[in-house]
Amino acid sequence: MIVLPTAVRKAILERAREGSPEEICGVLGGEYEPDGRSRVRSQYPAENVAETPRTRYEIDPEQQLTIFERLEDRGEEIVGFYHSHPRGPPRPSATDAARATWPDRSYVIVSLEPLEVGSWRWRAESTDGRFERERIVDD
Template sequence: MIVLPTAIREAIFERAREGSPEEICGVLGGTHEPEGTSRVRSQYPADNVAENPRTRYEIDPEQQLAIFDRLEARGEEIVGFYHSHPHGPARPSDTDAALATWPDRSYVIVSLEPHKIGSWRWRASTDRDGADADGRFERERLVVD
């Protein structure tokens, strides 16, 4: 489960509206509780530097490192990432799944048409020999607090 404050949810929706028709993206900071609940405390917008920002997102690598430093300085953990689908559903696309790399982190996706928000955890997989294999997204409960 991920707990997302109302103010952060609204800020992400507003940014998605302003950024449309391109996808917006950013990092979510907060805490991971022992039973698996993630609590978002902050959101850090980032520039989308994807070659085609209308259909995919890529967080600017330099900004991402700076955000990670800010999170660490504030005593926060990387809870996950967010991005928008301006004209698509609030669920991971095939491209999202192919590019996901952060196991056990949340990927929050905002759709503008329809106006909706969803969250998924990326679960890494290993093959029989213990080598990395393709992972998968698992839908997680999103609670707006």
């Protein structure tokens, strides 16, 4: 389960609308629980540096490191990541699964058509890895 405050959800949705038709992305900070209830406290927008930003996302490694340092300075943990699917469902694509690298972290996906937010945890314990849907609750 992931606790995603309304204010954070609204901020991510607004970024997704403004960034369309390209995917937007960022990092979620807060309290991380590998098998329990993670709580998002903040979101850190990042630039999408993918070669094809309309269908892929990639956070610049240097910017990601800067965000991680800000999280640590604020006493937060990496809860997970978020990105948008401007014209797709709020579930991981095959590319999302192939590029997932943070075990047990949440991957929040915002869909604009239809307007919906989904969250998934990356479980890497199997040989090919897989996403498990997780429940989103407001705080």
